[in-house]
Amino acid sequence: MTTPRVALSAAALESLSADVLVLGAVSGSDGPVLLGDAPAVEEITAQFATLGFGGKADELLRLPTEDPSFGSVAIIGLGADAGTDAVRNAAASAVRQLAGAESLVLDFGINSEADTVAAYEGATLGAYAFTVFRGKTRAAQKETPSSVTIVSPAAVADAALARVDVMADAVTLVKDLTNTPGAELYPATFATAAEHAAAELPVTVEVWDEARLSEEGCGGILGVGQGSSRLPRLIKVSYAPEGAEKHVAFVGKGITFDTGGNSMKPADFMLTMHHDMAGAATVLAATIAAARLRLNVRVTAWLCVAENLVSSTSIRPNDVLTMRDGTTVEVLNTDAEGRLVMADGLSLASEEHPDAIIDVATLTGAAIVALGRRTAAVMGDDALVAQVVAAGTATGEAHWPMPLPTELRGLLDSRFADLANLNPSVRDGGMLVAGIFLREFVGKTADGSATIPWAHLDIAGTGTNNGAGYGVTSTGGTGSSVRTMITVLEGFAA
Structure with missing residues (x-):
């Protein structure tokens, strides 16, 4: 198992690049509500109903994008709310489900230290895979992303990430x-x-x-x-x-x-x-x-x-x-x-x-x-x-x-x-x-x-x-x- 490098970034999304841009979505009464500073929000949201995406926890939708900075856009469901537990779980689920991608940028629209640490924790935990006993199928196993960048303006103490x-x-x-x-x-x-x-x-x-x-x-x-x-x-x-x-x-x-x-x-x-x-x-x-x-x-x-x-x-x-x-x-x-x-x-x-x-x-x-x-x-x-x-x-x-x-x-x-x-x-x-x-x-x-x-x-x-x-x-x-x-x-x- 390759442990990904998980980093935080306060930079604007336009200055970042990755194989996959991962955005969050909560399931609202009138349909999923997109989180994060996504380009082409209206175009993405318009496809939710057509593709049957509801924003449920662990639900992931991957879409093509014309943004040259990203190979594709993925939407991960957080469920009914965007609380700290939901952020942690969504980050983990996205990293696990997007195995095979080399790099990810996660933008869930978070701005607090607690949510930022939770996203960092989720991304780290979600990367786990047990491949010790794979033989002939090992080469076909999709690798965990080697880098994950979490977008957040929040200041986070080094000690919190070390913990x-x-x-x-x-x-x-x-x-x-x-x-x-x-x-x-x-x-x-x-x-x-x-x-x-x-x-x-x-x-x-x-x-x-x-x-x-x-x-x-x-x-x-x-x-x-x-x-x-x-x-x-x-x-x-x-x-x-x-x-x-x-x-x-x-x-x-x-x-x-x-x-x-x-x-x-x-x-x-x-x-x-x-x-x-x-x-x-x-x-x-x-x-x-x-x-x-x-x-x-x-x-x-x-x-x-x-x-x-x-x-x-x-x-x-x-x-x-x-x-x-x-x-x-x-x-x-x-x-x-x-x-x-x-x-x-x-x-x-x-x-x-x-x-x-x-x-x-x-x-x-x-x-x-x-x-x-x-x-x-x-x-x-x-x-x-x-x-x-x-x-x-x-x-x-x-x-x-x-x-x-x-x-x-x-x-x-x-x-x-x-x-x-x-x-x-x-x-x-x-x-x-x-x-x-x-x-x-x-x-x-x-x-x-x-x-x-x-x-x-x-x-x-x-x-x-x-x-x-x-x-x-x-x-x-x-x-x-x-x-x-x-x-x-x-x-x-x-």
């Missing part, structure tokens, strides 16, 4: 890891990828192999991973700037491939299960970004990494595992494995008594049933949940608070152990029951007076996009919620 670059790199890291097939990305190579990402940064990476996991009593990670010849890992990624007063712990689900184990998934359900490590990739990338941004907050990420495969050594239904904190769990369904590895990670994170714990996991299909594929669920302590939701709103990533009803706790009672990993007889509230299970492993503050503030993000729907790209979201791994997590860390640093 966007770090965020975009974090999203790219998550997408690359998530899109890598399970044959290539497995526990040991995930650890290597984490070490590579942290190289030359004030970040330490500590990798626990199966022997260390056994010594440390991490029965959840070991149990899930024991069916694979490629044994599990716990990857601890730490950023601890001198003088930081706050400490945030992340816990990420890192199932590099999930067959469901002996409670095996139907074949079609396995087709995207190399994405089941998106939570671990998200917290890794957020921690790396914190170091690159030099945020004044200590961050510790616990990546719980295993393959959930079927073999003679796989855990069976009714097996009992002992978690890091001593809790015994009867496994009633081996496909509810994410919560088992996360239990160890939450216990380990709690032992350091951080100011907050945030876990991220592609945890339940129930989250998709409840909220669809474009909104992540957030559960936990009200104040921290609200902080996450607000950070998501600021970045254009949708998160929605969900409850953890007390009456559902009884569904996790086990006949023989302290806890069951689910109740196979009751499907109601599956996302919430999973959150309640995780809550059991959140520890106390250092003085023992309260439970550590905790939030759980279920990104089962948002972590992967199996369809065509839209807005800033590309096909495959999405990198969803990583920009939200970075924004949350900025709040703690402040």
